[in-house]
Amino acid sequence: MVNAQDEAQERVHRWLTEVLRTCGRKKSEVAEILSMQPPGISRLAAGTQNLRADQMIILSETFDVPTPTRTPSPSGTKGFSRELFDRAYKQVRDMEADLPPDQKMSQEEALDAVFHIMNRLGGAQD
Structure with a gap:
């Protein structure tokens, strides 16, 4: 069974993959934007390293893309809109x-x- 954290990380990974595919920048340029070494971007892209919240915000603002949204909560549960x-x-x-x-x-x-x-x-x- 997949837990909520794994599902969230998968959504973030899909989002990052799409950003890297569509941003028009080389991985080395994205690494520089995030103040990290290029191998770190490769680990993020491969899903072997998790994207931090601050890195997600930086990419979202730099490339003017929305951050990933949460999946709708099942009836009766609570979450931030x-x-x-x-x-x-x-x-x-x-x-x-x-x-x-x-x-x-x-x-x-x-x-x-x-x-x-x-x-x-x-x-x-x-």
Whole structure:
């Protein structure tokens, strides 16, 4: 039986494969964007290394592609909606818009802020 984590990693891997196929960049260029060595991109593409959340956001913003969405929850379960995530992410970016570069959040700090805002705005959606 496949668990939820394996299913999520498979969705992320399919997303990454599609981004690498359609971005028009060499793997070495994508490696540079992610501040990693080219063999790391090959491991990501092969599925032997997992893509981190901050790397996914960097690729999403660099190539203007949406991140993978979650599969619909079975009836009676709870999960965050994509709209709630987008609202929270926009709030974080709007808060940072006028800050000098040395005061901007790291990608990890930004994600923490997004999830904090999501919990504050509405938590899990039915």
